[in-house]
Amino acid sequence: MKNIEQTGIFFYNSPELIPDSLDYTELATYAQGYKNVSKIWNYNDFPWNEENILKKIESYHLERLVIAGALPGSLKTLFSKAMAIAGKDPQDVILASFNAYGIYSKKDIERAKAILACAILDIPYEIAALPDEASVNPATLVIGGGIAGIQAALEIANGNNLVYLVEKTGTIGGKMATFDKTFPTLDCAACILTPKMVEVNQNTHIKLMSYCEVKEINGQAGNFSVKILKKARKVNVSTCIGCGTCSEKCPAQAPSEFDSGTTMRKAIYIPFPQAVPNKYLIDAESCIYIKNGKCKACIKACPVPDCINLDEKDQDVTIEVGNIIVATGYQPFDSKRMEQYGYGKYPNVLNSLEFERILNASGPTGGNIHFRSQDKKGNWIFNTESEKPERIAIIHCVGSRDKNYNKYCSRVCCMYSLKFSHLILDKLPEAEVFEYFIDMRSFGKGYEEFYERIKEEGVSIIRGKTAKVEQKNDKLLIRGEDILKAEIIENEVDMVILSVGLEPGEDTAKLSAMLGIPVSEGGWFEEANYNTDATGTFRGGIMLAGTCQGPKDIPDAVAQGSAAAARVIRNILRGKVNLDIDKIPLRAIEQRIKELSTIQ
């Protein structure tokens, strides 16, 4: 056993850094309970520079230094250098980093104490706070049937394990199914995705629960009991043959969710032709029978007896699973919130998801770019009868990197905007395309090359975000500053596309409470460790995949889906799962450190 090592603690509690900070006085009182702690300083006690730290080391004969704070990592070099100058071992500078273990608020004081105790006695927190284990049910629940959820479900199911894939809408596929092409490879999105969707349907280990929602989660890691709301589809999935006769006869219409409202669908509908399951469903909100009690046109038209049951009610189903993967995805930023761009006011200001549908061969215009025009009844619709635009502007960072809306960068908008430019020039070679950007973020493999390629294609790429869009006769007038030329530019264009950012899915807060996983700044699910465990959470047996953890592109979402699946398969193969990391009591951790530590 080593002798008592004189340890000095430095609290990096600068008020500028951490507004809602922990109670550092309480932490100090706690730390004083350890015999090897000789002195504790706060950030404001003296200016933290080499000279002063050296003085403290020498006057208190310190052998070890602990820097504790939200993110103290940046100070390690300074302290190590001071230790080296003092003739001590520069390795004896220990960090107690609270943010690294997900401690952001006052209520986590017990875990903060545990982290501090580990640093004082020089035991890695991961070892001291090793959670207990439980046996694991081999079935897995995947929440969300977008590309990340599909990938995770397939990985697990292909390892011969049972997966319940719960999807809120009538089909899996998520947002990716609505895209035309993917960047930077310009692959057809549907061509990549639909085979995977079909595979989900055909894999006997996957129980696909479409049009269902998770209602309640009980139990703990390894043995969750999940109550699922099976929303009334009103069409029998096992008998429906997908012929579409019902939809043809249905008199009620509603905007198509799949086409981002650019087309209309019937009240009994299939989200899109390649939907999985390829079965019809009834939207209760637009169905005339459900509103008035009269109609039944679909039942009369249906060739299969008893396939449609308009009086079907929602049901609850309970399933038992051992692991859960959350892959609930994102929703696009609502461009109506930025009034200056006139979305919702001017018919030819579109958001990016709408424009994806316009570009898509299965979209309202068959993949040709046309104006939104008024039909005989005065409704604004897309069809191939109207003119084609000649000048199109794309505005970046709509709702992203903006403190009035979302502070974060949504990561995908720059690249999909460049993709739009390419596709516009592909379809309208005579058109002029303008990209209004602030900073171009082309950070991935092949992305910068893609950017260079688009520049060479003759797109006008203007640095400077637009301030406003106004209708001027038939044209849209864009006013912005070209900051490189330092000139105000007023540009008359025919169509404006808003590159909207990503926001957490609408059910994130509800799920967060249900799962017991906190959301981090911006509303995204919080991972266990940003750098080293981006798929794990503080709850044992619950993993994250895809954009529900933070904005990301398709390759990253797919990779994270696979990573989450690997974690699940690990748990199943081991037969055991770690319980919640933040539920271990402080006393248990203290006990374990005392057993392990060589410092008295």
Added chain:
Amino acid sequence: MSIRVNPELRNQLIQYGIGDWNACYHCGTCTAMCPLSEEGFLFPRKKIRLMQMGLEAQLESSVEPWLCYYCGDCTKTCPRDANPGELMMSLRRYLTSRYDWTGLSKKFYTSETWEIGFILFFAVMVVLSFLVILPSFGFRFTTELTAQGGVKVNSFAPIHIVEKFDWTMAIIVASLLISNILRMYYKIIWKSGQEKVSLFVHIREFWLLIFNFAVQPKFSKCDDKNYWISHWFLMSGYTIMFIVIVVYLPWFQTEKILPIYNLQRLLGYYATFGLLFGLLVAIIGRARREDVKFRFSHVSDWLFLFMLTSTVVTGILIHIFRINGMAYATYIAYIAHMAVLVPMILIEVPFSKWSHLAYRPFAVYFTQLKKYAIPR
């Protein structure tokens, strides 16, 4: 020409106002949003750039801060909360201190002690003049009233002495202000390195100066016209009062109580109304802090409002007490009136917030001159 960089510029500027100006990532929204920003005279983003790069000389020779009337649209839409509107406001304070050759303006803007100290010094001097100096020359506080029952003001504050004092003060203030405007001209036009402007253009465009002083057409282009109206009332009220007091004092400060429809009283009442209306809008705005332009108040903003309001209120009191024959009340109100008016004129007009009465119209004039100087 070498360019000098002052890395401390941002830290110096922060003393003149509040803003996280380093946060700006140059998206250009503010400039494009601004209804007053025009080709060749773009702001606020370009000014933020100069500030971030520490280009002191370029910033000092900028005319743009004076072309901004602070509607706050830039701050409202700024995606970085960098507060460009407040930067323009702070730059106006900074430029005022740069035009001023005495160095007092900088002291007043950056130190409350200096500003309040000077105000108190002049206030005490005024009170002493009335209580000690004037009586020693034989001017008395008399309770004797005029035939109409009014207070004999001119026996307490003799008109020929007050008038001489007025003119002295006006000359001091005017010479300070004019010298500062010459420095402003030197920085903006002379040193700009642009083509020189002919004297003919100087004379031809001079009408802009007067027009902009009287109407402030640029202010009316800012989004909320109500502020332009209330500011115009304040400005016109003040200008009338100033002319009447400096040039026509013997006509204005009479012992005789004139009929209510007499021009003397009508002008006085209009000026009082204009001042009070403008002041009320500004005070309520600054207290509620809802509008962007009123959200961040510098000490000098509140001091100015306080002094101007006190001047108006004491002025009203003098009038009421005088015509009602309340002698001592009149004298006290008169001394109080002068004790706020004198420091306000001496400090605010040449050195602080009120100097904008000259800088703003001159800036519009200089901008026009610069347009002719830019080689085409």
